[in-house]
Amino acid sequence: SQQGEEDPQALSIQEGENATMNCSYKTSINNLQWYRQNSGRGLVHLILIRSNEREKHSGRLRVTLDTSKKSSSLLITASRAADTASYFCATDARDDKIIFGKGTRLHILP
């Protein structure tokens, strides 16, 4: 059962540009998380935003949450080659679980 859906599925931008990816979900949540996965590696937690928060920052990352639209966005500013990865949103579900979306593949072009 898919809760979060990322959009776009894939994104290619020039180094230095900003990258924006979105996540939509279906049912109400307590929190939403974003994770990064470099090729062939495990996922790494980036940021968690709670349902009573609208925006959160961490370094070059900016996450917004709009609970009325059931959507979130992840903005990476001043992209670097090392940002090339897949990005997943994850929403809380019943019974101590979180559900991951299928991810956005981000490719930073030199």
Add this chain to the structure above:
Amino acid sequence: NAGVTQTPKFRVLKTGQSMTLLCAQDMNHEYMYWYRQDPGMGLRLIHYSVGEGTTAKGEVPDGYNVSRLKKQNFLLGLESAAPSQTSVYFCASSYSAPGTQYFGPGTRLLVL
């Protein structure tokens, strides 16, 4: 701290063979999870545990069994491997749920 480790990193099995994947964490986390990741499917939860001695089914539990005899270890077993179980398996742990999950490096399994 090693964080979350997985053993083995890569394995090839023949259909019908059995194997156990080991996940270990040194963060004293109560919650542990096993996921599989297939192309275009994202991560799907196989089984999880909310504490030592407990296990519960996730989204895709068929064909797998798990055990959590010690708090730091979470074992995933395949009793009779099938080609459909070819995948990358990730273990994760968390202090609270639903909360930040810490992932292992993954185990690539190929079933012929």
